[in-house]
Amino acid sequence: MRKLRLTGGEPTLRAELPKLVAQLHAIPGMEIAMTTNGSLLRTLAAPLAEAGLDRVTVSLDSLDDAIFRAMNDVNFPVALVVEGIEAATAAGLRPLKVNAVVKRGVNDHTVVDLARFVRDRGHTLRFIEYMDVGTTNGWRMDDVVRGAEIVERIDAALPLEPIEPSYRGEVAKRWRYRDGSGEIGVITSVTQPFCGDCTRARLSAEGSLYTCLFAAQGTDFRTLLRNGPPGEAGDDAIAAALRTVWTARDDRYSELRAAGTPGLQRVEMSYIGG
Numbered sequence: 001m002r003k004l005r006l007t008g009g010e011p012t013l014r015a016e017l018p019k020l021v022a023q024l025h026a027i028p029g030m031e032i033a034m035t036t037n038g039s040l041l042r043t044l045a046a047p048l049a050e051a052g053l054d055r056v057t058v059s060l061d062s063l064d065d066a067i068f069r070a071m072n073d074v075n076f077p078v079a080l081v082v083e084g085i086e087a088a089t090a091a092g093l094r095p096l097k098v099n100a101v102v103k104r105g106v107n108d109h110t111v112v113d114l115a116r117f118v119r120d121r122g123h124t125l126r127f128i129e130y131m132d133v134g135t136t137n138g139w140r141m142d143d144v145v146r147g148a149e150i151v152e153r154i155d156a157a158l159p160l161e162p163i164e165p166s167y168r169g170e171v172a173k174r175w176r177y178r179d180g181s182g183e184i185g186v187i188t189s190v191t192q193p194f195c196g197d198c199t200r201a202r203l204s205a206e207g208s209l210y211t212c213l214f215a216a217q218g219t220d221f222r223t224l225l226r227n228g229p230p231g232e233a234g235d236d237a238i239a240a241a242l243r244t245v246w247t248a249r250d251d252r253y254s255e256l257r258a259a260g261t262p263g264l265q266r267v268e269m270s271y272i273g274g
Contacts, residue, residue: 005033009203012040018051025052033057035099039076041084049091056088057097057126061113062107071107089121091200096123102145103130110148112157119158119182126172129190132257133213147188151175154184168197189213193254201246209242219245 004024011017011034015058024032033055034048036213041058048056060081065266068078088096102108112128114182118125127150132139152159154175163183170184171194188194195212207222224241228234 001031002029003033005035007035009205010037010039012036012044017044018047021048021051021053031055033111035059036084037072038081038084039074042080042087042090045084045087045091046094049088049093053093055095056096058085058088059099059101060085060114061100061102062110063117064107064110067107067110071101071103085121085123087199093214098123098125099128101126101128102150104143104145106143108145108150108153111153115154115158115184119177120183124183124185126185126187129188132189141190141248144190146191147173147186148191151184160184171198171200172215188193189254190257193252193257195252196256198251199244207243211246212253214253215251232265 006017006021014020021032021034022028031054032052034053034060035057038058038060045056050221053238058081059072060068060078062068062089063077063078063082069075085096085098099112100107100111100114102111115125117242129147130139131146147243152162159178161173161178163176169191172187173192174185176183184258198212200213202213202223204210204218207220207225208218209221221238221241224238228237
């Protein structure tokens, strides 16, 4: 099964998104997921599921409305996201995952409440260390809450035990509740980089392929997609180009950041998605 994820900026702002999902769903053997801020999911969940969307991941950094508004940068209420999660669940978009970026002194004191909320609804929570995605979020290492610390906080209230990775290159370190009520994951790309096992590429809306979330520049694939040879020959040319780009990749931004390498460049996450 091949996997394709629609991400952001914010994919639900795209006109006729269900139509795009339906077109992608027509590709044999393709699992389609989407990452969203959840602001429009209340009305879009059902039509997206009908169009063929398989799974959804919702960003939810805190249940505290004031904290949530401060972290989402556009001042929309947390209630919209909660309603979107409920709508996605009702539409059958499962397993549903919730992503939470944790920033010290901002929302780190709310992680246990969020864990309980997600666990009680049968969903999976992924905590993400605060990253220096792009150059505009004012990132400082002092703001990072280490993944190990997040696990300690959850474990103190809701006892956990580690789970082995389900495949090589899995980005989240997984932990399950000892009472069997579900699991959480922690993505530690700041304190424990996993560049060597990364298997993810990203295609921007303008047709540039990025081989790293922190890449400084991408490779133009729009020209090949639009002007390459037709039919099977075109598919072969695209596959060959992908192999060439991926084989030649030397991305290891997180490792270089951890080593204190100065002057590192990177693209904004809002351009290529998370």
